[in-house]
Amino acid sequence: MSTTPEQLYNFGFIDEDSKREVRRQILKAIALPGHQVPFASRDLPIARGWGTGGLQITMAIIDAGDVLKVIDQGDDESVNAVNLRRLLQRTTGVTTTVDTTAASIIQTRHRIPEEPMRRDQILVLQVPMVDPLRWVEPNLERATVMHGESDYGRMWVYMYESVVKAGDLRIATQYPVIVAGRYMMDTTPIPRWDVMRLHNAEALFLFGAGREKRIYAVPPYTTIEPLQFEDFRFKTEFVAGQICARCGAQDTFLTSHFVVDPTNPAGGYWRTSCSDTSFCDKRVLVNTTNQEAPQ
Amino acid sequence: MIAPLLQVNNLHKSFVLHLIDGRTIDPIQNVSFTVDSNQHFLLWGRSGIGKTSILKCIYRSYLASSGEIWFNSDQFGSVDMVQADDSMVLKLRHREIGYCSQFLKVLPRVAALDVITEPLVRQGMPESAAHDIGREWLSQLGIAQRLWHASPVTFSGGEQQRINLGRAFIASPRLLLLDEPTASLDAGSKQIVVEMIQRAQQRGTAVLTVSHDLDTLAKLADGQLAL
């Protein structure tokens, strides 16, 4: 009987002891919301910085009965999402889906799916940068002490400076938040659009950084406060008037790309569309059914 | 019987000069005297006999080696200036004991008016009120008005000394220690000093003067000790 390559590996690729180690750190991270827990990041068949942190979390918590969804920039079909999904599917054999509501584990880079997540779902985020204090305190040891004493004055000076220099809070992504009134956390992969969707959410959010070897978590029903001033509030990327060219949505996070006019190479326009493709597809489907229904 | 304002018993002061093989010198040995309220007491003797050292021991710029210096304080009762702790000495200096050194030592950036009113402001008087009193004093001391906002460092020796005395007298302490108040002064200035001492006594200040200028001061003194 020939051995297929997939069977050369343990269920979920990494060995059981390593998974247990990751799970232990996850439990610790859940117990201390927003606190960065170091973990022994393993070597994986993809390079660090390509989602190995999130991948290890998924590998450690996945079970044969899980239904998996993997997205990258909200898109199920981007190269990275497809590769990670294929790796997880081959080493575990679990069912995969593109439907947010059908998934039990969603591994993501950059987005929280538009459809509200339920309490039986876990969102695993692949984190590039873990520490918001890195901007103001490059020394890791001192930054750790600052976290320990919740000494976030310097981060607030950074926010103040951004208002002074740019006239408003000029932080595009990596928006710093205070989790459960205690630890300052970097919301690295997600846009400001999604920051407040972490607040008092039903689902469990796990953040994994493979290169930085850190895990942190936002458990269900945890308060998230973005750093903001009374006269300069936290804002999302919402631009009034922009809609999705496919489904017509105005209430989703949009991405844009430039469409060149085939008749006039110098001309063209910016086309905006939903970043969450599977949700967009659902809406397109609903729209077409509605149009057909009256006939 | 009312206790005297100041009672010095068997005062002894020696200096140990560690930098010169630990040599010891004893300028004051077994000095005792008493100063009552309102009294003008004169300590006199030739230079180098330790007159100034006695004043400094009373003011606690020097630490007495042995003996007692009892000061009868309004606020704190009898205080031994030899044993009292530093903060007690500071409180007494603040309210009750004034000291006027032989030379004026001030920062070269502070105006004469601020120099002379400093003790009043330090006691909590508002600056404007203190300045009113200060102007009065400066004109009484014969300091030209154009100098009031200049630093006394630029003044003549006589003017400096008058400012120095004025600063000591202005706050009306209960005991005023004067170190050679008339040295380096001309006859007119000396007369101003004499009047200041007399007026201070009228206001209830006891004055302890160290001087070798007996011609000017001896007739004012109602108690004296020759060293």
Place this chain on the structure above:
Amino acid sequence: MTTPTWILQASGLNKQYGPGCPRCHQFTGPTHNNSQCPVCNTVYACVDAGFTLHQGEVLGIVGESGSGKSTLLQMVNLATAADRGHIWYREPRTPDAEPVDLLQMDAYRSRHFRNDRLGIVYQRPELGLNMRFTVGGNVAEKLLLANWRHVGNIRARIRELMEQTELPPERIDDDPHTFSGGMLQRVQIAKALSSSPSLLLLDEVTSGLDLSVQARVLDLIRRIQWEQQMTMLLVSHDLGVIKQLARRTIVMKNGHIVESGLTDQILEDPQHPYTQLLVSSAL
């Protein structure tokens, strides 16, 4: 019984770097002119130091480099953890409250205390300021830590503090690198004063400035002391600075306090051989 006037009472403060050995006491201390034990290489930075600081008073700490004066200051600043000892603190705003031992506070409260009740000015501005932030941002840090969350109000307060410390308020958003040494000391002072602290710690604030600038910074400190009745702990190796500002002085050598007293008494009638040397060396 009147309420005591002290706000800080330190006793038995010790800081050593190294394990210590039975022979340390034979080799270290002012009589041996040495802070480091030649047997075990332990450095005794501060040994059994204690002092009382009264409300509104300036206490000078004088001594040569390595005498432990900055260590003592940093222990009061709660930045260096003392090995032993107590620092009792009595809050001047609530004089009837029980004094607290600052060294017994947990890290969170001690950080809050440092930010709220203490202000510190260092000799080198890089230590007290973050040179990557603007001048205004540096002054704002303590306000932000104290939960000031309105940029307009914060900037108004920064301008007020800059005026108080004789800095041009229109330079609020300038880079600290464009400021002179004396101005940076003023920025540090503005930052230290921003929380209206009850104790200001000054660590060689005028060393390294030229004489005329030194005099103006000292004038500013004296004015603040005068106007706000600020309690200060002033570390300096310069007797001239001590004489100008401090009424009482502690003399340190090799980690020990060798003498303490009224500043004029220390200068005119120094008792300890080292103090006599120090006074005789004054320019």
